[in-house]
Amino acid sequence: MPSFTTPPRAPASGWLFLGVAFAFLLTMLGTTLPTPLYPVYQQRFGFSQLMITVIFAAYAVGVIAALITTGRWSDQVGRRPLLLGGLLASAISDVIFLNSDGLAMLLAGRVISGVSAGIFTGTATVAVIELAPDAWKRTATFVATAANMGGLGLGPVVAGLLGEYAPWPLHLAFAVHLGLLALALVAVWLARETVERPAHPRLRLQRLTIPPEVRGAFLPAAIAGFAGFAVLGFFTATAPAFMNEVLGHDNRALVGFVAGVVFFASTLGQLMVNRFPQPWRLPIGCAVVILGVGLVGAGIGLASLGVFLGGAVIVGLGQGIGFRAGLGMVTAASPPDQRGTVTSTFFFVAYVALSIPVVGIGLTARAIGLAATGMGFAVLVGLLSALALVLLVRRQALAPSA
Template sequence: MSPSSSHADAASSRLIFLGVAFAFLLTMLGTTLPTPLYPVYQQRFGFSQLMITIIFAAYAVGVIAALITTGRWSDQVGRKPLLLGGLLASALSDVIFLNSDSLVMLLAGRMISGVSAGIFTGTATVAVIELAPRAWKHMATFMATAANMGGLGLGPVVAGFLGEYAPWPLHLAFAVHLGLLVIAVIAVWLAHETVERPAHPRLQLQRLLIPQEVRGAFLPAAMAGFAGFAVLGFFTATAPAFMNEVLGHDNRALVGVVAGVVFFASTVGQLMERRFPQAWRLPTGCAVVILGVGLVGAGIGLASLSVFLSGAVIVGLGQGIGFRAGLGMVTAASPKDQRGTVTSTFFFVAYVAISIPVVGIGLTARAIGLATTGMGFAVLVGLLSAVALVLLVRRQALAPSA
């Protein structure tokens, strides 16, 4: 092989890798586009805050359904068919939102968007790592993480700025996203398959299981993960309401930035996680989450945007540190032949955390008001993280005598 041919192959490999990473980022971006637009839907259709949280929760239902249904499929039928299916679901969600004129359509759009995220969360992460050129292998895992969380963070920012400063506020972001999906489809189509398909694929449901020997690590990791993902759900589903009704800011671009910054901070937190001693990574994440939600609650109580935004940044950092550390701890404690199942169970807990607490916020706000509910939510998340922290410290104290 000539040097010029080798150079061309390397360039092609890099382009394919970046194309699939772009498809990952774009799909996740599409899942959070509605965030800064929820107050507009609420005003236009007369929805209550509870209904807005239910619409958001439909997304989590779609994610969980896709994780359980398709969690193992990419190993059987290949990465590309699953990724193309996820892109199709993302495009269908855009089409529904472009034509949404009822609660049923909004619920359907969110659920199908969740399906696209559920497919991509596992399959695209593995595909990005597998497609990484040799020179970039050391950064492949972080690229997958950055595409995931970065896309989730960019969604509210893009929709917020387009919704505030461009025409067609409820539709333009989805139209732009739909157009960009064409590029993503081409990128995935051109990528080579990284899986050797078996002659007779077995399309089984993903089991949820916590082996006995994993439970000591799983409980605190899952509690910390639940707290962190509950905060992500809070900012994605209800931050617009708190920004508007409690903090007095209704600029959609600003709402989008505040909702997105927690995901950007999470990406940074996941990058920082390796800087801490291994035994203290998850406890550090818990402690930072406690500090962050304390500031979020204080920002709501004081009606202070600066305090609220500071809390979003800090809690995002803590969530990122804790999520990567918790997932690593659970994976390390799992038998090799059950790691996929335990990991899926961990993600199941995480996505339940995204949906159930925000519906609780919608229900509780009707009884005691939005501000009081927000401060109560911050206290509960802080307590859950504190319990996880205590369990981790006790586990470490007992470890030497084990």
Template sequence: MPEADRSASVFFAVALTFVVTMMGTTLPTPLYPIYQDQLGFSQLIITVIFAAYAVGVIGALIVTGSWSDQIGRRPMLLAGLAFSAASACAFLWGGGLAPLLIGRVLSGISAGIFTGTATVAVVELAPAAWAGSATLIATAANMGGLGFGPLFAGVLAQYLPAPLALCFIVDLLLIAFAAVAVMRAPETAHRPERARLRIQSLRVPAPVRGVFVPAAIAGFAGFAVLGLFTAIAPAFMGEILGYSNHALTGAVVFALFIASTLGQTGQSRLPESWRLPVGCAGLIAGIGLVASAILGSSLTLLVCGALVAGVGQGVAFRAGMGAVTAASPAARRGEVASTFFVVLYIAISIPVVGIGVAADTIGLRAAGIGFSIAVAGLAATALVSLVIRRRAIA
């Protein structure tokens, strides 16, 4: 095989490894109603199981955030795949709350390792012909994997036997192929002679806070929406809209993540000063459609809400991340970016648990509407703070 073809095949193989790992983190989404029926879990317990994922992600980001620079990309990618495989095994064990919680934490650790390491590896492995699109491909692999997981698991659960096992068995096979791809890939990191493994500090320098705060608020609102759909959408679909088809549930969540990918890739076409405001406006409009869907028990409105909110989340996330990175001193970008991601993953967990508490006390419909109002309020707060900051600078 010519060298150019070989490098391209390695590049795409590692990108697909990114897809496989992120897919594994969202496989349980359409299965939550089955766990509820078989194990008697309340909606609160389901949201706690989901939120355990964020514990693993945040822990991995803080502890291993800079490790791939010290020990290499391949060892960290293999470690991420090992945690992903262990998560699948925990779900296959199943049968109670403990293995499901363990599985979600392990899944979060795998995602926390891959989020930074795989993005850098994909960019570094890109052959010259693909160098300009490498970041876009890494983004698509990340978000596409997250979206494909619910669709894949939902189709298998709906139309094939062993709904709580089959998707995880297939996932283990895919992880094995991914491990082979990683082992065949060249190491791209320039490792020091003596590795210094340190915990990533979380701080935001004072001069960056004016940019960080609105970006973090908008990012918090957007990731809370991702948490809503990946944890609560199955309950909304079944209890409020009356749809119990697992494949349909997976397709709705898939639509959200694909819309987010489109928002992230398309935001560069907007003037820089408009990107974050447009993202906030998209979040407000999208979550308004979601609230209308809950009030009117409308699948059409829910899908429209997922698409609009997904685009808004993607634009707000990419614009916010870009603004924060640009405003940060070069020597402190790692800690600022890590702080930003910790805020986002808190957003994907704690509000969802709040919905679980509210659903068990005031009902799922009221909880969903209350959540929608809170997210719209956060996005509006970010939008107002951006306007105030722009006027202050002018």
């Protein structure tokens, strides 16, 4: 029987719980800081829109690499060491962006930023829930979700405001973020460890598999998740280009707000999901995404900021409902001893959706133009969501006879 190193069990502290949640929010905020600044990088370094999407996609490479490599490490070495490592990666990314002088450093900064997000996505979610004092137990999962998606949404807003109205537009946001990371470091350092660590940790890669009995639930959930995360990638990587070149708005604060609102709406959607009957949560999410991307596409076609922004809010709500419902459906269908593996596979699909479609947008825009590409992307996401919806309705129709 393996021996364990048992962490000291200090009483749960509301302040330390909120401190780790703050570290989670701040790390995710750092990953989306470049969004409203992409047009500035594009102009300063002469990048094409395709190169901007490649720079963004490098982030997803870092996330996926960290998820596969460190996905199971926090159970072996503890939550705090992984969280401290994620904060270190976030700080290194800031330093690289502060000194960036071209493509190589921007790519490196995005990859390392992705590593910080990949470490925090799983580890911090669990740590926040485990650290919650009794008064926060019922809302701990939502606090973790809000820290994750809220941080992603605040990144473009903060960078847009500083980039538009403060000096040092390409650097100030990263300098401020780097300073705040020091507070997050203290919060994580003071937090108690929440797992019993084996005396001889076994650090293995996270396996990505789907057991046969889970595939019926996994397929529609993964398709819906892919569609939803493709939309998040669209707003994070290419919304600045659409705002500037199609809608005629180049104010960085406005660009940051539009890019961030989809994440705020996603957080609200995840909070709303329990209001719907369980069998209809994911279908409702798919239907709302279809409506939202329809408005996004119409906003691009009409060159209307109001329609485009309304679509962003609605598609964010649908993404949030669909993501939480899909993850819950997949987890419920998984054998208890394989839930971690199936969840990791689900996240892998989601983060692939952040990168491949936006690179496709960059390639397609060179051939048919940005506006046509945006409308085509909206149609594609709508079709994927409709496919997931059909599969879900069919699955429910067949369920009674199973």
